[in-house]
Amino acid sequence: MKRLRFATLLTAALIALLPTMAQANVAYPDPLPLTGQQIIHDPTVIHLKSGGYVAYSTGGVIGARLSKDLRHWTDAGNAFAEPPSWWYEYNNTGDPWAPDISYRAGRYWLYYAVSSWGTNHSAIGVATSPSGLPGTWTDKGKAFTSGTTDSFNAIDPALVRADGRLWMSFGSYWTGIRMVELDPLTGTARPDTTVHHLATRPDAPYAVEGPYIVKHGRHYYLFASYDTCCAGADSTYRIRVGRSTSVTGPYTDSTGKPLLEGGGDLLLAGHGRYVGTGGESVFRARGQDWLAYHYYDAEDNGTPKLGLNRLGWTKHGWPKVF
Template structure:
């Protein structure tokens, strides 16, 4: 549409710039990558776990902080070892409370490699030093497989546990677990894929919202890292896309009804203002803020390096059955 009056342009552009809410505030230790955030039930303390080394543990009394680093969940690393990673560099934690224990799933791999494995550690409190490595859960990948076994995400459906995982190659897969600590013999199956580009889908997170009766599958889509060295083409950087289904095991579609296994995915959050490349996301119900989306992002006023990525969070609202930031 062409506007005859240039005075309308600032209003139009301003509206577009405000399409997404800015991240909630953060103080203290705000660096993170692929965060997992959970609130401890005994005292409502917040814990945040991040990719790298033995999984950094940070703690706060509110989402805004101040966040304090407690050290590492597994300072000695994992007993799992794969080519290119001896077990000292753990990725993409995903933390849940099951019964009276906290379960932390993590991945072992090396950048760009399909050789990967998913492991588990458990704790009664989530404090640094309280975690016990349980080793591999039986979900792994090697060259030639259709998937890459990183970015684990657990969802419980009734008495069934499902593990979502994957990155690039055949994109996002799911497998039922025989119990929270073991894979069993069930075969994995594809729940999201694209046929274009480099298959840059990863970091999936699934949650159920009782207000709509749908399961929502959130995916990090695009190039995640190294923005200080090479900036992706505009729009090719990380963003969070979503699909939904009445079933946790498949048939996910986007807002236009396009299947998530055929390249579907509606944008939940993308670059805007000083926020660049948001991704590595998850969702949890906060006792103070309700349903919250959390993620990492680059603050363009600070810097584009991976070492400068920050913790972001927003309350979710709903529109026509879909979450909105």
């Protein structure tokens, strides 16, 4: 009888522990070990045609980092020497956010946002450069804007080409992720463009932002940051993903739940010292895809740092970090 009672109690204890054990068994890979200047926020990374890598980010006048091998990074100043005058229409410090770098038509293109915390009076700007290096950018002004009467927020831009057309996803809160078509010659939104809706959350404040879209196989994959950033070690940012056969959606997760209804497979979340993983982008180097993001270092007072992980694909065509 005692043995039976002990077995019963042990079974009950194990059942009670199952949720905790299941949570403990969720493992995410640590980012690639880095050296040098690792402080960064909302990184966008590209392999330069001249060799090496450049990363641009929120902070400074679009902060710049350089690397020859993806592992050691040096501070390279800023994309611009000083803020273009029109930035001050959107905040009094000339502070830009969340850049996106790409290469097409023989030059580099840098998109970025200017806004103020808590408002959708925002603008996405665009600049071009022959080399992609800091100090070589020429600002071309506004690519797209939002105002306080709009239901979307023009920040966190990311470009993607699809079927010979150029698209820009963007968005933060204010009903989530949106997309517009750009004129490939000017790099600005077409005057008659439709504002497509790609992802949102069921309830206010619709905490999804920082989109990035890539094509793999026959699908377009929408990566986005969910929950709260910018709170140091208290941040709850995490990266989710959905896919669609059309760049404008509808996007669904692996269970079929639409991202417009709060769906999205969890790709990467905080673990250990790596808190609040988000602000992501995807780039290709060394013959493979890479995920770039920031995390808040819980062992360094919540300082935002650069995270890099290899991005692979499962046999069912879903992304996975290594």
